[in-house]
Amino acid sequence: MIPVITAFDRSPDGGKGLARDTRVRWALEEAGQSCDVRPVSFASLRQPAHLALNPFGQIPTYEEDDLVLFETGAIVLHIAERHNGLLPVDAAARARAIAWMFAALNTVEPPILERQTAVLLESDKPWTAERLRSIDQRIDVRLGQLSARLGDDEWLDGGFSAGDLMMVSVLLRLGSSGLLDKHPGLAAYLARGEARPAYRRAFEAQRTFNTRPGPSE
Amino acid sequence: MIPVITAFDRSPDGGKGLARDTRVRWALEEAGQSCDVRPVSFASLRQPAHLALNPFGQIPTYEEDDLVLFETGAIVLHIAERHNGLLPVDAAARARAIAWMFAALNTVEPPILERQTAVLLESDKPWTAERLRSIDQRIDVRLGQLSARLGDDEWLDGGFSAGDLMMVSVLLRLGSSGLLDKHPGLAAYLARGEARPAYRRAFEAQRTFNTRPGPSE
Numbered sequence: 001m002i003p004v005i006t007a008f009d010r011s012p013d014g015g016k017g018l019a020r021d022t023r024v025r026w027a028l029e030e031a032g033q034s035c036d037v038r039p040v041s042f043a044s045l046r047q048p049a050h051l052a053l054n055p056f057g058q059i060p061t062y063e064e065d066d067l068v069l070f071e072t073g074a075i076v077l078h079i080a081e082r083h084n085g086l087l088p089v090d091a092a093a094r095a096r097a098i099a100w101m102f103a104a105l106n107t108v109e110p111p112i113l114e115r116q117t118a119v120l121l122e123s124d125k126p127w128t129a130e131r132l133r134s135i136d137q138r139i140d141v142r143l144g145q146l147s148a149r150l151g152d153d154e155w156l157d158g159g160f161s162a163g164d165l166m167m168v169s170v171l172l173r174l175g176s177s178g179l180l181d182k183h184p185g186l187a188a189y190l191a192r193g194e195a196r197p198a199y200r201r202a203f204e205a206q207r208t209f210n211t212r213p214g215p216s217e
Numbered sequence: 218m219i220p221v222i223t224a225f226d227r228s229p230d231g232g233k234g235l236a237r238d239t240r241v242r243w244a245l246e247e248a249g250q251s252c253d254v255r256p257v258s259f260a261s262l263r264q265p266a267h268l269a270l271n272p273f274g275q276i277p278t279y280e281e282d283d284l285v286l287f288e289t290g291a292i293v294l295h296i297a298e299r300h301n302g303l304l305p306v307d308a309a310a311r312a313r314a315i316a317w318m319f320a321a322l323n324t325v326e327p328p329i330l331e332r333q334t335a336v337l338l339e340s341d342k343p344w345t346a347e348r349l350r351s352i353d354q355r356i357d358v359r360l361g362q363l364s365a366r367l368g369d370d371e372w373l374d375g376g377f378s379a380g381d382l383m384m385v386s387v388l389l390r391l392g393s394s395g396l397l398d399k400h401p402g403l404a405a406y407l408a409r410g411e412a413r414p415a416y417r418r419a420f421e422a423q424r425t426f427n428t429r430p431g432p433s434e
Contacts, residue, residue: 055362055363055365055366056359056363057362058324067313068313069312069313069316070316070320071320072319074312075316077315078312078315092284095284095291095295096284098291099286099287099288099291102288103291107273107275110327122348122351127344145273148272
């Protein structure tokens with residue numbers, strides 16, 4: 001059986017690839033694996049059937065034979081451990097690649113998500129401009145540190161890995177914020193990630209999915 | 218060589234166990250492993266010697282033979298993969314335990330850290346009270362979902378795992394917030410985690426470390 005992942009019935013971004021199923025689609029493409037995608041409406045996310053797959057009512061989930069997984073990081077790591085293409089063979093290099101996955105999700109993404117919350121949920125508040133300046137400063141510190149480590153290297157630690165997949169996916173969220181303008185090395189790194197054939201295929205698949213004709217569920 | 222981890226020279230919490238080295242100490246105790254702890258002053262965190270270990274200037278780091286790791290999640294996973302006591306043997310159960318690690322760090326902890334940022338960095342702002350109400354609502358949604366999944370079980374998925382270690386560590390951050398009062402099942406889960414002998418040993422070790430006599434570095 002090929003794995004089944006869940007995705008928003010229609011992604012709120014209209015197919016820009018920012019919903020987290022894109023990260024799983026990308027990992028599967030890098031690993032040369034296919035999947036079926038089951039759409040989940042927003043109303044269904046909080047229903048028992050979906051909460052049985054993910055207790056926090058989020059997408060994506062991953063079903064493969066008897067295994068049910070949630071959390072994008074765990075799903076990508078599961079795929080990376082079972083197929084070639086996303087983790088080095090050397091044990092120490094493999095542990096470091098996993099460290100970059102955690103760094104992307106736990107150190108770089110949190111202030112970026114806090115920015116998104118401020119823009120989406122608090123944009124009508126009198127304090128938003130001042131808070132955004134503070135959040136952007138925290139994001140900029142992280143980008144500066146990441147850029148310093150990357151230097152002129154192509155990827156974060158040797159060859160492309162699941163750590164790069166996750167870091168590029170996180171940086172993609174900065175989109176039109178302009179926050180990458182000060183860090184041309186990171187902008188180039190992001191462009192290298194987006195140029196990978198596996199990413200292109202994953203991006204096109206989610207775009208086609210999110211812009212398919214017909215009523216939503 | 219036994220591994221060397223870094224910790225704050227003096228934790229800002231004065232030894233309450235909330236600095237992230239406690240999570241690594243706990244994992245090592247569950248695995249029956251010891252470590253050396255090297256203190257790092259706040260000034261040293263941003264110096265080249267420490268940035269070589271962790272490009273984001275955080276603690277803990279982990280050094281073992283030629284391997285240097287950063288990110289608490291990656292370090293705990295590394296320990297869990299190499300020793301008994303933190304991950305089930307069955308492959309599917311193991312993948313689910315890792316999913317709970319990611320859920321703790323990526324779904325439950327982010328709004329808790331956002332609350333901490335609001336309290337520590339923005340407590341003097343006119344908007345803090347209103348924002349705290351909004352953040353607390355988001356935390357409460359996550360706690361309700363977690364409590365529903367846990368139900369009357371002892372741990373999140375079968376026996377105690379690295380997923381529980383991380384989730385308990387995240388819930389410990391709620392401390393005196395009162396946010397756990399509505400969720401007695403989670404309060405009991407947290408108490409079960411804190412009662413584990415390995416946690417007690419890790420807690421005492423960090424408390425002794427953080428309250429040791431002598432000048433700070």
